[in-house]
Amino acid sequence: MRRRATAVAHPNIALVKYWGKRNAEYNLPAAGSLSLTLQGLSTQTTVEFVDHQPSDLIILNDRVLRSGHERRIVDFLDLMRSISGINLPAVVRSTNDFPTAAGLASSSSGFAALAAACVVALGIDVGPAELSVLARRGSGSAARSILGGFVEMQPGLAEDGSDAYAVPIEPDDHWDLRCLIVLTTRGEKNIGSTRAMEQTRATSPYYQPWIDSVPEDIEVARRAVTDRDFQTLATVAERSCLRMHASAMAADPGIIYWNGLTTTLIHRVRNLRADGLAAFFTIDAGPHVKVFCEAHQVSAVEAMLRAVDGVNDIIRAKPGPGVHIVE
Numbered sequence: 001m002r003r004r005a006t007a008v009a010h011p012n013i014a015l016v017k018y019w020g021k022r023n024a025e026y027n028l029p030a031a032g033s034l035s036l037t038l039q040g041l042s043t044q045t046t047v048e049f050v051d052h053q054p055s056d057l058i059i060l061n062d063r064v065l066r067s068g069h070e071r072r073i074v075d076f077l078d079l080m081r082s083i084s085g086i087n088l089p090a091v092v093r094s095t096n097d098f099p100t101a102a103g104l105a106s107s108s109s110g111f112a113a114l115a116a117a118c119v120v121a122l123g124i125d126v127g128p129a130e131l132s133v134l135a136r137r138g139s140g141s142a143a144r145s146i147l148g149g150f151v152e153m154q155p156g157l158a159e160d161g162s163d164a165y166a167v168p169i170e171p172d173d174h175w176d177l178r179c180l181i182v183l184t185t186r187g188e189k190n191i192g193s194t195r196a197m198e199q200t201r202a203t204s205p206y207y208q209p210w211i212d213s214v215p216e217d218i219e220v221a222r223r224a225v226t227d228r229d230f231q232t233l234a235t236v237a238e239r240s241c242l243r244m245h246a247s248a249m250a251a252d253p254g255i256i257y258w259n260g261l262t263t264t265l266i267h268r269v270r271n272l273r274a275d276g277l278a279a280f281f282t283i284d285a286g287p288h289v290k291v292f293c294e295a296h297q298v299s300a301v302e303a304m305l306r307a308v309d310g311v312n313d314i315i316r317a318k319p320g321p322g323v324h325i326v327e
Contacts, residue, residue: 001086004048005120006327009112010320011098012037012144013179013290015237015282016217017244018153019210020201024194026161027140030201031214033153034221035144037172038179039320041098043106045113046327047121049088059093076114076138083134084122098315099183107193111138112145116323131323132165148172148321150225152218172319175228178298180291181315182305184261193285196248196255203252210247214240230294234273234280237292241282248285257286261310265289268308277301 018033056077058070065073077090092114096106115135119126126134128146136143143165144151149172156164201207217240224233248255262283269281269291279293279301293301295318302314 001049001084001123002121003050003088004046004327005117005325006044006046007113007116007120007323007325008042008044009109009116009142009145009323010037010039010042010148011106011109012141012151013282014141014144014240014284015233016214016221016240017282017284018140019244019247019285020197020207021140021194022155023159023161024198026164027136027138028161028164029140029153029155031211032155032218033141033144033214034169034218034225035141035151035153036177036179037145037148037151037320037322038317039172040179040315040317041096041109041181043094043096043109043113044326045092045094045110045117047114047117048091049086049121050091051088053089053091056089057091059091061095072138073114076111077118079137080115080118080122080124080134084124086122099186107139108141108145111135111142112323114138115142116146116325120325128322129165129167133161136161136164146323149174149319152222169222170225172321175225175319176295177319178293178295179317180293180298180302180305181317182265182289182291183312183314184259184265184287184289184310186312189257189286191255191257196251196285199255200248200251204247204250206243206247206250210243213243230278234278234292237282238280245283258283259287261308262287262289264308264310265291265305268305272301272304277304 012035014033014035016034020030022028022030058065112135132143132146150169151166153166220236272279
């Protein structure tokens, strides 16, 4: 046991979306998903298990989490303590270099980094699949950020989730894509993903058709990634995005993450394609729009997006590595 470790992880953007759980306790997805881990955004997390401290101390972006906001992280630490048999309180210091809880997948990099730091600090011997399973317990999307490049999340069949983990499709240097993350507003989103998924599952008439559509989309997207087929990937990614949001909007009450600028950017990306620029959009559980293009066209696409009134900022990202220990 080293007691202390620091890990860095990158968020991932789902090209075939994850939206719905078959088991909330184990964070088991109702269907698979396919994503790309992004370099250009990162979370660095240090975990230290200490003596003579009454309880866990959680510090996120230099702010101590209290009043229940720390509960999700403490629950994860309890899981790691139960696995290791080491019952010591922890100090967790985590920093994101991008907006938190805003629909930019901060939980995916956050829990991937936390899981990796914990297993090293506690001396738990795991491989990538087991680490992905552990990260999933904190956040369903974190299972994918354990790996770099293009990643597929397997939903699994086992009730305990032992077969629900991420597997690699292609490494981060397979395809020189760029992702332009267009920030449409500031601040946190108005409803968290976990609660929104459950509300969609419980009340949306489109939820089951959405789940039924996922396996075919994953198969199409997997082939498109391997073949570097941009047009096919664009078609399936936009389709998956719109179907996911349609299922959420049809919940009771409807879950609407988009704002007016989100919709404007959707139309702008479609117009870019009509004008000969290869680009496609995807949107996670938030209002921000992620626009993918190939590297040689990124400057032209970015210039067109920055010309849209109301755009706050654009973060440029590219395929990135999986989680790694830095201390």
